[in-house]
Amino acid sequence: MLERSGINLLLWPLLALGCGIGVLILGHRPGVDNVTLGLFGAVSLVMLVTEGVLSHSFGKTARFFPIAVFLSAIGLLMTARLVPQMLKMQLCWVILGIVVFSAAVLLKKHVLVLLDYPYSLGILCLVLLILPLIIGTEIGGSRNWIAIGSFTIQPSEFGKIVLILFLAAYLADHRDVLTENLRQFFVFKMPPLRFIAPLLLIWGMAMLLFVVARDLGSALLFFGIAVFMTYMATGSKSYVAVAMLFFSAASSVSYMLFSHVRVRVAIWLHPWQDPSGMAYQIVQSLFAIGTGSIWGVGYAHGNPDIIPAVHTDFVFSAIAEELGFLGMTAVLLGYLYLFYHSIRTALSQTRLVYTLIAAGCGTAFMLQAFIIAAGVTKFLPLTGITLPFISYGGSSMIASYLMLALLTILEKEGNERVG
Structure with a gap:
C-alpha cells in the first residue's frame, strides 16, 4: 500500500x-x-x-x-x-x-566517507570556484562557465554541494573551538583567527565571484549557505553579525570600483528610466507577472518568450504569466516543502555533521528559489542563477538531484534510527 x-x-x-x-x-x-x-x-x-x-x-x-x-x-x-x-x-x-x-x-556509504576528508573538500571547493576565472567562458555577462566542445559546465553548481559537505565536516569537527574560549573583539566574541580562517576564506571566495566573475547570484547563495550553517553549528550571533559587516563592506567597495555592479543596482532601483535598453529584461518580467494575474493566461497562450534568457534565469516569470499566481505559489510551496522536510530530517539525526548537511541542502534549495523569485519581481537586484529542477541546464539539474540524494540518504538514516 x-x-x-x-x-x-x-x-x-x-x-x-x-x-x-x-x-x-x-x-x-x-x-x-x-x-x-x-x-x-x-x-x-x-x-x-x-x-x-x-x-x-x-x-x-x-x-x-x-x-x-x-x-x-x-x-x-x-x-x-x-x-x-x-x-x-x-x-x-x-x-x-x-x-x-x-x-x-x-x-551512500561511499558518499558519506567523503566527510572524513574536510580539507580535501575545501580545496576542491576552491578549485571549482577559481577554475572558471582561469579557463572559463563569459555567458550572459557572467564568467562562470567552462566550455567543452558544444557543452558548457557551470562548476559553481557542484561547488555549492562540495561547500555544504566541507562546512558540515569542518564545523562538526571544530565546534568546540568555535564556541569556547572566545575572545572579545569590540562587541563581538570570536575565537583566534586561525580557527575561523577557513570560514573567512570561503566568504572571501564568494566575494571574488561577486566582483570578478560578475556572478552575483552564486556569491549571495554561497555566502547565505555559509552563514546559515555556521550559525546552526555554533548558535553564535557574532558570526552572523561579522558576516553581514563583511558582506556590506565588500559590496560597497565593489559598487564604487566596478561599473557592472553599479549598472545592476541602477537597473534594480530605476528600471523605468531605460525600459527598452539595460532594464528590458526586468521590465518585461514585471509585465509578464502582471499579465498572469491570479489564474494565468493559460499554458502556451502567453508571450514570455520575449524575455531574454527566459528558459534559464527568468523561467519563474514565464510560470507566473501562463500559470498565474496559483502556479507561482505551487512552485514556491514545492521548495518550501523541500526546506521543511530538510529541517525535519536534520533534526532526526544523531550526528551533528549529518544535521548540518541536511540543513545546508534544504537552505540551498530554498535560498536559490528565493533569490530567483526576488530577482524577477525586482525585490532584489538581478542575480542570474537557475531555479532548481525547473530552469534549463544540465549542470543545475544534475547538481539538484545530487543534493536531493544527500537528503534522501539522511532521511533513511533518520528513519532507521527512529525505527
Missing part, C-alpha cells in the same frame, strides 16, 4: 506533463516529435522505477523524490513551451540526473 501511494504521487505530475506535451502537439509546435515522445516515456519509466525502488527500500514513501518529480515536470513543460528545440536535451538531463541520484543513494 505504501509503495503504491508513493507511485500515485508521481502519476499526477507525469499526467500534467503528458497533457502539456499533448497541447503542444495539437498546436503543431516545433520540437515535439517521435524522439521527444520516446524520451518522455523513458523519463516517466525511470521516475516510476526509482520511486518504486525507494518505497521498497524505505518501507514507506520517500518525501523528497516526489516533489523533485513535480518540479521537474513543470520545468519540462516550460522548456517544451519556451525552447522546444532544447526539450530533447532537457529530457536527457532529467534522466541523467535521476540516474546519478539513484547511484548516489545506492552508494
